[in-house]
Amino acid sequence: MEALRKAKTEKYVPPWASEARLRHHQFSARIIALCCCLAVVIGFRAVPKVLKIINRCLELDIPVPSRDAVRHWNCRDGVAILQEPKKQTGWIWMIDHSVQLGKMCVLVVLGIHKDNIPRDRPLKRSDMTVLAVSPAALRNKAEVTKQLQAVVQKFGHPFATICDGASELRQAVATLKNAEFSGICLHDTKHRIAARLKINLGRSERWIAFEGKVGSSIAQLQQTELDHLMPPARKQKCRFMNLHRIVKWSTDILNSLRAPNCPARVREKLAWVEGFKTEITEWSQACEMIDRTLKQANEKGAWEGASEALRIELSKLPACSRWVKNMRAELIRIVTDNESKLKALGIPELVLPASTEVLESAFGSFKAIQRTHCRGTFTSLLATFATLFDQCTPEKIRERFRRVGCRELREWITAAGLRDSTQTRRMKSASESRQKQSNIQV
Numbered sequence: 001m002e003a004l005r006k007a008k009t010e011k012y013v014p015p016w017a018s019e020a021r022l023r024h025h026q027f028s029a030r031i032i033a034l035c036c037c038l039a040v041v042i043g044f045r046a047v048p049k050v051l052k053i054i055n056r057c058l059e060l061d062i063p064v065p066s067r068d069a070v071r072h073w074n075c076r077d078g079v080a081i082l083q084e085p086k087k088q089t090g091w092i093w094m095i096d097h098s099v100q101l102g103k104m105c106v107l108v109v110l111g112i113h114k115d116n117i118p119r120d121r122p123l124k125r126s127d128m129t130v131l132a133v134s135p136a137a138l139r140n141k142a143e144v145t146k147q148l149q150a151v152v153q154k155f156g157h158p159f160a161t162i163c164d165g166a167s168e169l170r171q172a173v174a175t176l177k178n179a180e181f182s183g184i185c186l187h188d189t190k191h192r193i194a195a196r197l198k199i200n201l202g203r204s205e206r207w208i209a210f211e212g213k214v215g216s217s218i219a220q221l222q223q224t225e226l227d228h229l230m231p232p233a234r235k236q237k238c239r240f241m242n243l244h245r246i247v248k249w250s251t252d253i254l255n256s257l258r259a260p261n262c263p264a265r266v267r268e269k270l271a272w273v274e275g276f277k278t279e280i281t282e283w284s285q286a287c288e289m290i291d292r293t294l295k296q297a298n299e300k301g302a303w304e305g306a307s308e309a310l311r312i313e314l315s316k317l318p319a320c321s322r323w324v325k326n327m328r329a330e331l332i333r334i335v336t337d338n339e340s341k342l343k344a345l346g347i348p349e350l351v352l353p354a355s356t357e358v359l360e361s362a363f364g365s366f367k368a369i370q371r372t373h374c375r376g377t378f379t380s381l382l383a384t385f386a387t388l389f390d391q392c393t394p395e396k397i398r399e400r401f402r403r404v405g406c407r408e409l410r411e412w413i414t415a416a417g418l419r420d421s422t423q424t425r426r427m428k429s430a431s432e433s434r435q436k437q438s439n440i441q442v
Contacts, residue, residue, distance in 0.1 A: 080400030
């Protein structure tokens with residue numbers, strides 16, 4: 001009876017949870033790899049809580065590390081990934097900046113070998129290799145050139161590059177041109193389209209009037225029973241990349257107003273939308289064309305014949321006005337521009353990426369991991385950025401932790417200039433303030 005009661009109270013320990021500890025650690029390589037994988041998805045703070053819930057619900061006894069340990073492991077893993085040996089020829093670089101508060105900005109360079117470009121599907125993070133994560137106080141041509149030259153020293157000149165069209169990036173890439181690198185720099189299709197929309201819509205009196213009405217509607221509806229009909233929140237940064245959301249909302253409102261049983265209250269607050277029905281139709285048709293263009297760019301990239309394929313695809317869609325037809329021509333022109341650069345290489349059947357979506361999504365995931373730290377300057381968490389593109393395994397943890405220890409991590413953080421974050425300065429300022437207050441009281 002005593003043995004039965006003891007068996008019921010004892011928790012089951014999975015064989016993999018009782019593996020030998022990693023040298024100089026209290027946990028096995030498998031537990032560390034599990035925590036690193038979870039941290040990429042849910043953030044390092046939540047990992048211990050999730051493991052405790054699993055232990056309680058499944059009556060397991062998995063060792064649970066602290067959140068600081070999980071953060072430290074992820075930082076070491078990220079630095080080790082950056083220092084891994086990689087191929088030195090045939091890289092296609094994907095380049096972009098990430099900016100937060102303060103003067104510091106971070107240049108990220110992703111790479112994919114020209115022979116590994118996927119066909120008929122978007123790029124995934126597992127396709128990409130992180131070549132550089134370079135913080136700097138400036139992001140002008142001279143500084144970016146210096147950073148890219150450092151990447152060249154490690155990996156050789158790129159085969160081709162792609163960026164969002166920022167002038168400092170394009171100019172810095174142009175300085176790398178030599179016998180090995182023709183200087184080709186493709187533009188990210190989505191950013192080019194957003195730039196054209198900013199010109200075409202940003203100067204339109206009807207669009208400006210429409211945005212004004214949308215802003216007024218938010219104020220009128222947010223504290224009423226019609227809050228579910230509020231326009232989507234507007235983003236000042238890259239707001240033309242979010243055109244689809246506001247066009248979809250206005251189309252839904254038009255459909256509601258046309259319904260015979262439309263409530264009088266809805267008509268009272270939103271009848272103004274009917275005054276823009278012609279423009280909404282135009283914007284909706286343009287959005288459909290933009291969707292087709294981005295789908296082609298994301299899934300198929302740039303190749304000889306891309307512009308003709310897009311022309312055929314867009315010709316199937318309605319275009320009710322000159323403005324929509326002009327927008328269609330500009331979309332084809334954007335794709336043609338990338339195609340012409342690719343043709344200059346003279347390599348038949350070559351396919352290159354035409355979208356930086358995989359890098360943009362990683363920036364978003366990194367900010368989610370940072371939580372409130374994304375509202376300040378970059379912190380030592382930047383060391384974890386490379387883990388977003390990696391599938392962590394126990395074997396990788398054993399090899400990487402042999403190469404990168406606590407000292408190597410501290411050296412990387414110091415060299416990157418991440419010792420003076422916003423939170424560090426706040427704590428230092430508060431400490432000095434308390435010290436001064438204490439001296440006054442004495």
